[in-house]
Amino acid sequence: MSKVIAMAGKGGVGKTTVSALVTRYFTKHQNDPLLAIDADPNSNLGETLGLNIEKTVGDVRENFMKDPQAVPSGMDKMIYLEMLMNQVLIEQDSFDLLVMGRQEGQGCYCMVNNILNRFADELEKNYKYLLVDNEAGMEHLSRRTSGKVDMLLLVTDYALRGLRAVGRINEMLGDLKLDVKHKGLIVNRAPETLSKAFLDEVERIGVPILCTIPDDANLLEFDMERRSVLELEDDSPAVFAVNQMMSKVKEIID
């Protein structure tokens, strides 16, 4: 079964950035097949990785629901949907990317969702690692057939608000019926030393700090120039921090 690494945390704290850096780690340092899943409806993982996203799983679902008769005559609905899904998968040399896009609107999507979930389950079997960049609510994770998460990376910025959001997510994990094997805290845009108030709150939440990532001016520059995070150098501060973290994460989950 593939190993699942997932991000959680409130908006703007760096989940997508860390996801892109984790993808970079796998492409540069590992040869293991990786499927990155962008499960945020405001998807931008693809963009951060320098990819042009034309179609999402949500688009396939919407189009199918709008015009169910578009299935070519004689073709099974399931096979038709799978064919459309295969077009959504973005295949790169060193990783693949699946963008979930918008969640469904009104109407009964059960049948389509069942087929799409089954497709995702089958697809996931082809990869040793799965990386899920989540929206804050983590709907995508809780919807998967297997609720297994090998490493949940709880991302916060260096602010008590971000940290408390992580604390709330941590508390609701039980309700989501997720089987979280390990979890760790990532403090993004962190100063060299963390304040006592911050560390006290970390202790209260009870999730160990796995990694601190400094503010990295190269990320801002790459963002402005629309350059892929994959092109950052190994010695860029955020890259360095995430690479070190990933060696630890792999030791824990492998």
Ligand SMILES: Nc1ncnc2c1ncn2[C@@H]1O[C@H](COP(=O)(O)OP(=O)(O)O)[C@@H](O)[C@H]1O
């Ligand atoms: N360590 C960092 N140094 C500098 N900029 C960062 C860092 N982490 C994230 N950013 C920037 O902060 C913004 C929000 O990050 P993002 O990863 O999109 O957050 P989220 O996915 O949690 O909403 C982006 O513009 C990103 O480039």
Ligand SMILES: [Mg+2]
């Ligand atoms: Mg994001």
